Amino acid sequence: MRDPRTGKRFSARSTLAGEAYALAVDRILGSESGVLEALEESIAQDPRFCMALAARYMLAKEQDEQDAADFRLRALAALEDSEEWERAHIGALFLFLDDPSKNLVSTEHYVSIFGYDLVVISQLCDYLIFHGGASKLERVQRILEAADSRLKTDWAYLARLGFAVSEAGDSARGLAIVERALEQRTSSLYVMHSYAHVLYQEHLPERSSELLLQWLERYRVRAQDGALLSHIYWHLALSQLELGDSRAAWRYYREYAAPEVSSCDRVLKLADAGGFLLRAFLSEGPSVEVSKAERALCDQYESLIAHPFIALHVSVILLVAGDRVALVALRSKLEQLGTASGRVSKAIVDALLAFLEGDYQRCCSLTKALSSSDRISIGGNYIERVLLDLLEERAELLIGYSV
Structure with missing residues (x-):
């Protein structure tokens, strides 16, 4: 059987194994239900199908499953029966999963040659969105636009x-x-x-x-x-x-998207909580309440506070909660770290602290000192990075009221 996405021949000894794997990849790329079931069906049909075993390892690693390493070993053992393109895919995928930062250049080189490998391209672009720095937007677009014509x-x-x-x-x-x-x-x-x-x-x-x-x-x-x-x-x-429609907004958020009920991964839970709470806060004022689960997210990410994306969303939740003590503590921790990314994180925390203290002039001064490159390097997507712009706009408005 051939891969319906690339036209490449699968090494699977069973057509059903190939079909189930192709279905699993569609579900992975579509963030759809049933990935695990499709991969298990593929492996059941051919226990030595390396592509299904590699994808199962990727899923197990993402979910922190205890037996993730077993799937990796089985995939590697099955390479002796594989096609050349499958070996290239698994080698690149495993290197990237092992250490994305260390293997970033080699992975970009791989997708420039194997531009039909949408699984690896997707993994690479997802990583760059959060860790690609100031040039990430053009970099991700360039990688995708250079993809193989069969994906177009x-x-x-x-x-x-x-x-x-x-x-x-x-x-x-x-x-x-x-x-x-x-x-x-x-x-x-x-x-x-x-x-x-x-x-x-x-x-x-x-x-x-x-x-x-x-x-x-x-x-x-x-x-x-x-x-x-x-x-x-x-x-x-x-x-x-x-x-x-604030009532409908809160209903959808609390019933389906708040951290207590969210189906998203840990980082997206934090981003969704911070993003909604700040917008609600700017719309409704200090009456917005922060739940225990939302506040707990801040403690869970304290060790990663040097990353600007984490700093932004943690400090946003603390702002809405009115927790000045915690914001001051975050600022002190960032001063101790003193990393390059910590500079942007500290400016963000300082700006939100100034807003909480009613020093809107200082808040604006701090946010305006962050360049366009600084803002892009925060990580995440526009809908998340724009929180800083929304805060700055409100501070400017409040400065006008206070004059």
Whole structure:
């Protein structure tokens, strides 16, 4: 059997094993339910199918499963029966999973040669979004646009390309590209997630709300176990805030996207909590309450506070909670660390502390001192990085009121 995405021949000794693996990859790239079941079916049909074993290792490693190493060893042992392209894929994937930072250059080189390997391309781009620094937007777009021509009509590729194009500044073109992906794979959580991000950049909350509600009505049950389902509800909650329906926004957030109920990974739980709470705080004022679970996220990420993305979302939650003592403690810790990324993190924490203390002039001075490159290097996507802009705009408004 051949891989339907690339046309390459699988080494699987069973057609059913190849079909189940291809289904699993579609579900991985679409952030859809049923990945584990498809991989287990593939391995059951051919216990020595290296591609299924490698994907199972990737999943086990992401989930911190105790037997993750067993799948790695089985995949490596099965390489003697594999195709050349499969060996290249597994070698690049395992190196990147082992140490993304150390193997970043070699992985970029790999995808420049094997530009059809969307699994590795996706892993690489996801990493760069958070750790790619000031040049990450152009870098991710360049990697995707250089992909093999056989991916150019693939829905999973188009969803990522459109997202990247929008993030790099051309949201109108990005929207058109993501819409092509949506036509092919309407049920995909990842495609709908990309669409929601681009609609936010295009300032289209009514359209976003309408489409998200329609999608959830049609696909919610099917997407029940998808990792991004809670994040889709978060986007819906944001659209309701933008439309002025605070009650609906809070209902969607508390029932489906708050950390107590979220299906997302730990980092996205933090980002969704901070992103919603700050927007609600700026809309409704200090009456916004922070739950125990939201406050607990701040303690969980204290050791990673030097990363600007973590610093932004932790300090946002502390601002909304009115916890000046904790913000001062964060600032002291960052002063002790003194790393390059810690400079941006410290400026963020200082700015939020100044806002909490009512020193809006100082808040603006601190945020305006952060360059465009500094802001991009915070990590994450526009909808997350824009929190700093929203805070700055409100501080400027409050300065005007206080004059």
